Amino acid sequence: MVSKKNKRKRPDTIHPKNKYSDNPPDFALLASLYTSFKAFVFNSRDGRPRIDWTNFNSTRELTRVLLLHDHGLNWWIRNGQLCPTVPNRSKYIHWIEDLLSSDIIPNNNSNGDIVRGFDKGTGANCIYPLLGASLLGWTFVGSDVTDVALEWAERNVKSNQHISELIEIRKVTNCQGTLSIEDSKCGESVDGKSKMDGSGSVVEEAEPLPLSSFDLPSDANKKYSGPPVLLGVVRDGEKFDFCMCNPPFFETMEEAGLNPKTSFGGTPEEMVCPGGEKAFITRIIEDSVVLKESFRWFTSMLGRKTNLKFLTS
């Protein structure tokens, strides 16, 4: 009999359509099928197969085998890049699926049944386009700013020929704007006075991250002052069913290093931006006002529930 202490509780937030909602990853099965994963699995005192969550190589290998075994996806990232947890990232895809099937914002999609998404900050792992395309046949533009993210996102797309046509990886440069908007001020900060219009926000807890000594100066005004977010990246006439985003949550890597009990990588470029998620999402909201005809839904992950009040005000 499983003791109360050891009984696994399904998180309330897990989406019922999520492959893992009733079947969490079976480490024993995966270890029996994939020798590369077996090397990271050990039996804990209670006899359960486990992995060392503080070892980046273990968490990356788990993600690799889950994507391969459950989704038929070939995937890899460089040491230290942000490693996504598959059950967690799948939830966001299914939440968007729910939004798209609702009438809260009517569907004026002129592409017929083709669903088109925009992944803001797709990362080297390119996880949302890969999952969205393989689970639901959605098409994506995945955008990012860093060379390493763009290179590895491309590699991950090309390693999956069956869905590679569905995904475009788009580089964000400082002034690539095709939509000229006087207040986009490409790369500069804007005063965010606009209210959310037709946009939705998906709340999720941030992935716990390892400690790091890297630090960036905190932006006292909490204004986003990085490269373009949506304006200047979305092209004239483009239409998307949704925008999704797992933003750089933090202002400093110290702030990011809250949970040394796990290791999911995450470089400063991936985790940090001046003003953190509050400023980044504020910019998405500002951009959404101008781009309201280009998107049906604007969504983003949010690490801190306390930021929600500010963002929806």
Ligand SMILES: C[S@@+](CC[C@H](N)C(=O)[O-])C[C@H]1O[C@@H](n2cnc3c(N)ncnc32)[C@H](O)[C@@H]1O
């Ligand atoms: C937290 S990571 C998310 C990566 C991936 N989507 C995931 O869920 O694991 C944030 C990503 O946003 C990218 N990023 C930061 N500023 C950006 C911008 N202005 N435009 C596009 N991507 C940006 C970073 O390079 C990084 O890859």
